[in-house]
Amino acid sequence: MAVTTKKKRPWLTTGASFAALLAGAGQAFAQESGDNNGMVIEEILVEAQKRAESVQDVPLAVAAFDAAFQKRVNLDDVKDLVKFTPGFAGDSKDSFIDYINIRGISTNDFGVGGDPSVGFFKNGLYQGRNGVVVTSMFDMERAEVLRGPQGFLFGRNAISGAVSLYTTKPKYDQTSGYMEMGVGQRGILEGEAAFNYGINDKVAVRLAAYHSEEDGYVDNQFDPEARKQVWHNKDAFRASVGVRGESWDSTFILEYEDREQSGSVYRANNAFGILDSLEEVLEGPVTPRGDIRDVDADEGLGNYDIGDVLSLEAHINFDLGFASLQSITGYKDHDYDYAEDFDGAPFRYNDYAQTQSGDYFEQELRLVGQTEGPLSWYGGVSYYKEKLDVLFRNALGEDVLCGVYYGMTCQEMSQYYYGEDYEYNPEGQVEANMVDGEYSGWGAYFEATYEFSEKFDIGAGIRYTKDKKNFGINVLPVDTGLGPYWMFGLTTDGFVYDSKSWDKFTPRFIARYRPNEDWMIYASLTKGYKSGGFGSFAVNLNPTDEFPDGVDDDLVATPGATPNSFDPEQVTSYEVGFKGDLFDSRVRLNGNVYHYRYTDLQLNFFDAGTKIVNVGKVKAWGAEATVQAILSENLDMFVSGSYNTNEVTGAVYTYPDGTEVVIGPDGSRLPGSPKWTLAGVLAYHQPIGDAGEITGSVDFRTQSKTYGGLDNTPSGVNGGWTDVAARLGWTSNEGWSVTAYMENVFNAKYFDGTSEGSPDGLFPAHGFGISRPRTVGVKLTVNFGEE
Secondary structure: OOOOOOOOOOOOOOOHHHHHHOOOOOOOOOOEEEEOOEEOOOOOEEOOOOOEEHHOOOOOOEEEEEEHHHOOOOOEEEHHHHHHHOOOOOOOOOOOOOEEOOOOOEEOOOOOOOOOOOOEEEEEEEOOOOOOOOOOOOOOOEEEEEEEEEOOOOOOOOOEEEEEEEEEEOOOOOOEEEEEEEEOOOOOEEEEEEEEEEOOOOOOEEEEEEEEEEOEEEEEOOOHHHHHHHHEEEEEEEEEEEEEEOEEEEEEEEEEEEEOOOOOOOOEEOOHHHHHHOOOOOOOOOOOOOOOOOOOOOOOOOOEEEEEEEEEEEEEEOOOEEEEEEEEEEEEEEEEEEEOOOOOOOOOOOEEEEEEEEEEEEEEEEEEEOOOOOOOEEEEEEEEEEEEEEEEEEOHHHHHHHHHHHOHHHHHHHHHHOOOOOOOOOOOEEEEEHHHHHEEEEEEEEEEEOOOOOOOOEEEEEEEEEEEEEEEEEEEOOOOOOOOHHHHHHEEEEEEEEEEEEEEEEEEEEEEEEEEEOEEEEEEEEEEOOEEEEEEEEEOOOOOOOOEEEEEEOOOEOOOEEEEEEEEEEEEEEEEEEEEEEEOEEEEEEEEEEEEEEEEEEEEEEEEEEEEEEEEEEEEEEEEEEEEEEOOEEEEEEEEEEEEEEEOOEEEEEOOOEEEOOOOOOOOOOOOOOOOEEEEEEEEEEEEOOOEEEEEEEEEEEEEEEEEOOOOOOHHHEOOOEEEEEEEEEEEEOOOEEEEEEOOOOOOEEEEEEOOOOOOOOOEEEEEEEEEOOOOEEEEEEEOOOO
């Protein structure tokens, strides 16, 4: 471990080095200190863009976890960061991020026409959307979760917060690496390795590879012989090359990941009696069998989540003397296939599938002043372009549809209304649509900080963002006697297109005060923005004198129809926080309180298709805190917690004829947002002579109940839960370690989330993301060189 020193005064900057914070909040290290003849938490100073700043001097709510912490608690997927981050919730076991939320705000859109509320970044580059954004964490330097609007640290806006990953860079003049293998219950097989070769002091290469597989643990009562679900098989590879000169350095990265796993699995419940109402129509069971770790779903379109993602990056830094110039270039290409049984019931009611391909390009230039006076500054410009092609399919049984709407089979309905037999389609009621999206945008930002005294400084910044989206939707013909009855209620004669653009100036103001060298207090006011977009599952019609409903006699949309569009979201966020050390740096405290107001919230609403509409306002208050403590020479502790109270008002949709429908009553709580969370790690280590040390830890996450929709109905309540893990290991002084672990020690059964269904009885409530059972395994790690 590095020798600890007392805090040093960093260069003053309110943004230039935020994107390179090394893990202060993720791990407590016990170190000898000559200042107090005791143990202190290691003080970590980092250099980013030619400046150094401690995580404790950053006036921002950020949880940062270094590679050692990620390994200690077995974080291997980007969404695993939910577990230990205050204010962060909504993990799910698929490649979607629509349920992820920071401080209660999630992305209420599972299509591809909007932007995520939580931004995901890797090495400063935006990672995209559902199907491409989720990535395995291997050979990582650190991971960070930043809460609150983020418009000044990255090339893209992130209105509620950002998750930022940093991979390990090549090291010059050094040959080193590591290998890690793990085995466990249910066929768990894990492998990770990295090799670093410093050719000389100018050129270095680093190669890293990753594999993880696990059998499923969820039985499908509908097909007991089928493969158990919630399985995965993931492979990834990364090659990084570093080249540097006298006044510049660069890193080039190629990464490929192949992800194969289950789609989300759902378990329906009969809250509104829809399952009972179908008993007289359908043969066979309608109420799901088994317990919470069983599903009972027909899965007519299958159940899979398969992604292939290729990423290319180029990072080039120039020292210009008066400033440093950074160029960040990124390109991603992906193919994605997904299928699930969204209704979670043992009959074909709403099977969903998505086939997607796309590419994304981003370029950012950032200039950071290198002056040593009271004024520090940085600014940048960024540009992106994205292309997407998607085929969506929704499928259900024709008799199910007739049973829901008519209370009888389609044969009975056809005989009753038309006096003729009904002709069934063997494939059922399959309603599909295609989406073609081309998006582009650019942003420019500048922020400056002035130090009025050694203790007090103020920073102010402004960002301009412009987004443009060209979007097309093609609702395909439906080959059944019912026609387009379920999802859209219509078809289109080929693609219908629309193009829109949005722009916004968003400011930020930060004040920072240091009463002494151990404490920092800050306050901030930030405006946030998220682009508007287009819904992937609805069409705005163009009524005519001949066809006042906007569709012809064959239910084809008349000319002039356009995709459903929606406006941007906006937020004003206020935050006050503190960071400091106590008891001669044996205890470290970080805390903050915040208040935000959202307007024009983007919400799903079913009306002749699933529209995204701007309705309502959100007000929230919250508090977040982390505590690190060295309890003794051998015992460290890390605890994080959060509290959030929020309410939605004005969630009312107005039809073109003026009719209003309440999507959620005033005062309802945001779906998926727990009122409080608590997580932590208690770590023990005991040296054994000169051979090494025994290590042990217990970690946990607990959170309060969440709701499955804006109605906050009991049917959609997901009860609070607690998940505990324990680990015991041996670390040799010769560079290897072995760790045995037991995760979910008490075999807690819970869902990641729920949906409350529809009170009109058209759709059942369900739970999804069934908790992983108690799992035992062991990992072996071998390091060589200076790794």
